[in-house]
Amino acid sequence: MAENIPLELGTEKIGKLLKQYAMPAIIAMTASSLYNMVDSIFIGQGCGPMAISGLALTFPLMNLSAAFGTLVGVGGATLISVLLGQKNYPVAKKVLSNVFILNVLVGILFSTVALIFLNPILRFFGASDATLPYARSYMIPILAGNIITHLYFGLNSIVRVSGHPQKAMYATILTVTLNTILDPIFIFVFKMGIQGAAIATVISQCTALVWIMRIICDKREFLHLSRDTFGIDWGIARRSLAIGLAPFLMNVASCFVVIFINNQFKRYGGDLAIGAYGIVNRLVFLFLMIVMGFNQGMQPIAGYNYGAKQYDRTLEVLRLTIKCALVVTFTCFIVGMCFPRAAVSLFTHDEELIGLAARGFRITVLIFFIIGRQMVITNFFQSIGMANKAIFLSLSRQLIFLLPFLAILPIWFGADGVWFSMPASDLAALVVTEIMLARLKKSFKKEQELTA
């Protein structure tokens, strides 16, 4: 996070700026999506097609756990960044200790509840008799290590905002690398199956956490966890929870969308369809996360130049980001259209699952040659402070249009209908987005004419 808003944002070449600001974000994003993909690949190759479906069932539960992490983490990181800007170290330390304690509390609570009700939860998420054992044996180690996961993510984001973005990135890369090494060892050498993958995940996060704890407890740092400030301040806790509440709710909503998708797949296509969706999900996100990285890079540039009323530069960064995003989503489109079987074969060698996933992949990326626009423009509205519009646009793609399609299309088209809901809602959202952008451009022009 920039200490000051540097003036270069208003003068430097847009292309150079975008590269400089987007690169770290892209690396972080790709790392986390690779992490998820690696897990799926080893599980699919080592434990069979039903394991893939079992794993896909746990996505929403893992999302929910992550949502609880944001509930505590986002607020903590935001407050700390504000406090460090004012060199208010005593209170920043209090926030840090708050984040620490809250993460532990939330981690324990979530694990306890989820472990007690694991079977009914997974059934609700769409598990069948065939997939439930896989989902269970994956979730039990993950839930047991939930505190570690929460602490790792919560503290890592604080390391990031407290002046060590690089160390935070190394921690992320460390977990990805370790997981990639440990996964095959636990699955193929120790023959622990899907459970082994979960254990590998927890061990790699635990290792990264040890390193992060060393940074966080380093007394030479202005901001460190110290005994005399250790404790919970409910005033601060309330505030950081208030900041985290909105992202939390958005995350929860998106969990329920995935649960609905999985259930529709189970109903119209059976267990394997859920697995196919899991595979496609992993593949598509690998590309979408890169777009998200570009989006993050665009934000400060667009925000600054909009603030400085340099509309030409504002639109220029928008145009350039769209171009980059389109290259990425178009690549995904080509892969999905031309080599879907090759791509999904990474995850499984089961012919039936390959067939299902390849078909699903094709349908999912139907309008990907253009979807980059929608994602960038939505984020653009956020960058220039039009938060409500951005929220509406993001909800339109992932909720408002998607849910009715998901409910209705399968009635006529079966499992294909579930797949088609995604490009259909993408397309509808794209239309709305373009209309809103056209209006915004008009208002830019008006203002420019007024000042000219």
Place this chain on the structure above:
Amino acid sequence: MESHLIITVGRQLGAGGLGVARQLAQEFGLKVFDKELLAEVARESGIDATRFEKRDEKSSRGVLGALQAFRSIFGMYNRAGTETVMNEDQLFRIQSDVMREIAAKEGGIFVGRCADYVLRDQPRLVAVFISASLDSRVKRIMAGENLSEEDARRYVEQGDRKRAEYYNYYTFKKWGDSASYDLCIDSSKLDDDIDKVVDLIKYYMKQRKLI
């Protein structure tokens, strides 16, 4: 290098804080930095002032928070995304930087803006808080803003709430808490007379050997 004289004036709405600041400015030949002037300084360094005004002393941040969820929607592990957009926190940061710069360069009288907190490390700082009884504040607002008594009362109460929210949000302290200031003065006890308030502040500054 000799450090400059800095006076920060926190004030309840309608307690006459701005008047006190202006008179102090005149006496010491300093400028009064309020929202507008700070925005202007910021604009000179390339940041638009309207963005300051729009977000004047408010700290509602629920909506912006929701946006951070954006990224996490797309991937389960991506919850650590940090905010780089020009949000209120960063505007506060810019404003604080501008204030510190002015304080180091020329000194001045700062009204509101959590100045006592932002500039707390300045050696020649006098942090003042001006309060007044509700009645006299309502009266002053009725006269100044041409409002009915009922409207003025609401205006005062809302204004105070906003100021408190803003201050408490950014400083992690309590607005108007005596520990944050060198001097807390109830202007209504001094007959709502700005001259008397200013005299009192000057007397205090003499005792501290600042003037």
